[in-house]
Amino acid sequence: MPQVSVIMPVYNMARESNFLQAAVDSIKRQTYQDWELLICDDGSTDGTLQMLRSLARTDARIRVLYGLKNRKAGWARNACIRAAKGRYLAVMDADDLADSKRLAIQVEFLDRHPEYAFVGSSARMMDSRGIWGLRSVEEQPDAKAFLYTLPFVHPSIMLRAQAVRAVHGYGQTPDVYRVEDYEFLMRLYAHGYRGYNLQMPLLYYREDACAYQRRRYRYRIIECRVRYRGFRSLGILRGNMRYVIKPLAAGLIPARLMRMVRAKRFAVRDKNKLQK
Numbered sequence: 001m002p003q004v005s006v007i008m009p010v011y012n013m014a015r016e017s018n019f020l021q022a023a024v025d026s027i028k029r030q031t032y033q034d035w036e037l038l039i040c041d042d043g044s045t046d047g048t049l050q051m052l053r054s055l056a057r058t059d060a061r062i063r064v065l066y067g068l069k070n071r072k073a074g075w076a077r078n079a080c081i082r083a084a085k086g087r088y089l090a091v092m093d094a095d096d097l098a099d100s101k102r103l104a105i106q107v108e109f110l111d112r113h114p115e116y117a118f119v120g121s122s123a124r125m126m127d128s129r130g131i132w133g134l135r136s137v138e139e140q141p142d143a144k145a146f147l148y149t150l151p152f153v154h155p156s157i158m159l160r161a162q163a164v165r166a167v168h169g170y171g172q173t174p175d176v177y178r179v180e181d182y183e184f185l186m187r188l189y190a191h192g193y194r195g196y197n198l199q200m201p202l203l204y205y206r207e208d209a210c211a212y213q214r215r216r217y218r219y220r221i222i223e224c225r226v227r228y229r230g231f232r233s234l235g236i237l238r239g240n241m242r243y244v245i246k247p248l249a250a251g252l253i254p255a256r257l258m259r260m261v262r263a264k265r266f267a268v269r270d271k272n273k274l275q276k
Helices: 014-028 048-056 073-083 104-112 143-147 161-166 180-190 217-234 246-250 253-267 273-276
Strands: 005-012 035-044 062-067 088-091 118-127 130-135 158-160 195-206
Touching: 005 014, 005 073, 005 104, 014 035, 014 048, 035 048, 035 073, 048 062, 062 118, 073 118, 073 161, 088 161, 088 253, 104 118, 104 158, 104 195, 130 195, 143 180, 143 217, 158 161, 180 195, 180 217, 180 273, 217 246
Parallel strands: 005 035, 005 088, 035 062, 118 195
Antiparallel strands: 088 158, 118 130, 118 158
């Protein structure tokens, strides 16, 4: 039985099949080999499922699940969690890349630190031109860290399967759409679980350096509601309503300015840090 189950939701990746292939290859190249890769096709309409089945034929550790209709990432991740055999669950997105030592380092950390339910890391930011930035994260986030933003790079985390199942996995209802990760990790904290961030980048996170896609206001409203409920469950709501409405306020900032803020946030003065 594998020790680690890598869970990966996929939807309509046929046009970006090279990204998906690279993501799968980055798992196959891990120095830690006691894993299974669960890929859930979330009702794709473009031939993605056939492509996944071809990938599964290359390695018996790859298992493909699928849904008949698109139910969003929360449902797809939960389908993987239900089928997972590992005691650890490693989150992975279909267009990112895992450092070759990611699983080994995270398994060793969780084995040595039973006080933590999950462990994440910083991430190298990449696009078609290569690595352009570093997403840094606080080493030991407390509950208040969720006020500002999600204090973890979600696709970098590895969790104890027992903790995930204790909180019934990811939300998959419309009231958490696009912020399933934020809601899920706040819920883990509300149940007394804690996470840790390794300061080494163990993930290559795909995001265009020059693009800034403004979210629709209905998704910002959903995030505000998730923040309100999450902050209340964490006991940090009082005096912090300004953080609840932060997504709405951010929507008023010109896209050009947001691109500048984003570039500054992920900029790295010492380029050697990107190679560590």
